[in-house]
Amino acid sequence: MTDQNNNDGIKRRVILKTVAAIPLAATFGLLLSPFLRFLRPTLGPLDVLGKSDQPLAEEPIPTFTDDMFPEPWTCIEFMFSQKYLEYNPELKEVRTIPGFIVKLPSGDIVAYSRICPHLGCIFNFVKNPEECAKGYNYKPDGPVFACPCHLSVYDIAQAGKVVSGPAPRPPRKFELEKSGNTITVKSLEAGSIA
Numbered sequence: 161m162t163d164q165n166n167n168d169g170i171k172r173r174v175i176l177k178t179v180a181a182i183p184l185a186a187t188f189g190l191l192l193s194p195f196l197r198f199l200r201p202t203l204g205p206l207d208v209l210g211k212s213d214q215p216l217a218e219e220p221i222p223t224f225t226d227d228m229f230p231e232p233w234t235c236i237e238f239m240f241s242q243k244y245l246e247y248n249p250e251l252k253e254v255r256t257i258p259g260f261i262v263k264l265p266s267g268d269i270v271a272y273s274r275i276c277p278h279l280g281c282i283f284n285f286v287k288n289p290e291e292c293a294k295g296y297n298y299k300p301d302g303p304v305f306a307c308p309c310h311l312s313v314y315d316i317a318q319a320g321k322v323v324s325g326p327a328p329r330p331p332r333k334f335e336l337e338k339s340g341n342t343i344t345v346k347s348l349e350a351g352s353i354a
């Protein structure tokens with residue numbers, strides 16, 4: 161009889177512990193999701209194993225060929241569209257970002273968003289240092305990107321380094337993919353679009 165009572169007592173304790181653990185486990189799960197989104201911001205809410213919500217490139221994907229860059233400092237404008245997952249009725253939002261793709265004297269080809277990291281104006285490619293000195297109050301050593309709003313100037317040969325004006329950092333870079341003589345713009349550096 162005593163053994164039976166003991167067994168019943170143990171069973172009750174196990175059941176009570178299990179019931180008490182459910183809210184704890186639920187709380188832990190709910191806290192885990194925002195923590196994982198903090199570590200990997202591209203995860204969807206409460207969707208730890210789901211696909212990344214990193215923006216996707218939309219058609220038409222900007223594509224170039226080597227012969228479009230016959231000489232150093234050839235600069236071509238393009239438009240790049242990104243599709244964001246959004247919690248609106250269409251479940252998406254498409255944003256179009258203007259860009260410049262430039263051939264450096266080293267032969268490397270680089271591409272940047274034209275959205276100025278200062279306050280979001282669209283900046284220009286200024287090939288002539290004299291023109292930059294007159295229009296943007298700074299004389300560079302070579303071609304630069306320069307913003308007409310508050311005169312930030314970015315040195316393209318130094319990875320977009322800010323050489324004049326109030327911009328806090330270089331413009332965002334596009335990732336390019338080279339296949340044969342074709343260059344494709346794949347994605348924009350992570351972060352905001354500016």
Ligand code: FES
Pocket residue numbers: 276277278279280281307308309310311312325326327
């Ligand atoms: S927005 Fe470009 S310098 Fe201010």
